[in-house]
Amino acid sequence: MDLVQVIVLAFVQGITEFLPISSSAHLILPKELLGWPDQGLAFDVAVHLGTLSAVIIYFRQEIYALTGGWFQSVAGRGTNTDAKIAWYIIFATIPAGLAGLIFGDFIEDNLRSTSVIAATTILFGVVLAVADRLPTRAKELTQLTLLAAIIIGCAQALALIPGTSRSGITITAALFLGFSRTDAARFSFLLSIPIILLSGGYKGLELILGEAQVDWLSLFLGVVLSGFSAYLCIHYFLSFINRLSMMPFVIYRLLLGLFLIVFTL
Structure with missing residues (x-):
């Protein structure tokens, strides 16, 4: 990839993550419309590292509290709210992890087409719209239960299907369960940490065991630019949805899906 491609793809990944x-719907556009090459495994690992760094830095205080509470509960010194949420994040990660191991190869071989991405972009956009229109969305993250966490975790497993959007489907599930937009998004972002770690670690292992050449400058730029754009995205997204709604994203998904359908005709 040349410098322009590296910059564009890093920003796209950081923002759409x-x-x-x-993100899959957007990453296919440069490839299909402009004929750009696939970003490759090494660059994929780099931008995942960048987005992971962004969410960890942004939620560093909450992560510190959750980690402290979790270690306290493991040591048998009681279970507070932070410990419960930390455990719920762990349990909510299991469905996606298992689904990735079982269905990952099938999805990679059969569902990464433009038509599938277009269909899921529209379908789950409509589902998000329905969830966002529900009258009661007052629950806070402190009211999260194990059952609710597992339901959101199962929804996250659906994000293995290209075009679904990991953040979109987990926020949708949380909205259906009655959580506020802000707390639904916060849990979605916190839930992204272990799944990005698992995905990035798996791809990193493939990279280590492979023999592909590595362009270190491109990887460095990928980490920095995806991390920077992801951090800004998290900050402004939380501010945005607290004042407005999910409907701008729903409309955007519908228009993007229709564009992809027209493009495949």
Whole structure:
């Protein structure tokens, strides 16, 4: 990839990783419309590291509290709210982890087409719209239960299907369960940490065991630019949805899906 491609793809990955608009739908556009090469495994690992760094830095105080509470509960010194949420994040990660191991190869071989991405972009955009229109959305993250966490975790497993959007489907599930937009997004972002770690670690292992050449400058730029854009995205997204709604993202998904359908005709 040349410098322009590296910059564009890093920003696209960083921004779309946490918005409910599907990163896979956007990463296919430069390839299909402009004929750009696939970003490759090494660059994929780099931008995942960048987005992971962004969410960890942004939620560092909450992560510190959750980690402290979790270690306290493991040591048998009681279970507070932070410990419960930390455990819920762990349990909510299991469905996606298992689904990735079982269905990952099938999805990679059969569902990464433009038509599938277009369909899921529209379908789950409509589902997000329905969830966002529900009258009661007052629950806070402190009211999260194990059952609710597992339901959101099962929804996250659906994000293995290209075009679904990991953040979109987890926020949608949380909205259906009655959580506020802000707390639904916060849990979605916190839930992204272990799944990005698992995905990035798995791809990193593939990279280590492989023999592909590595362009270290491109990887460095990928980490920095994806991390920077992801951090800004998290900050402004939380501020945005607290004042407005999910409907701009729903409309955008519908228009993007229709564009992809027209493009495949």
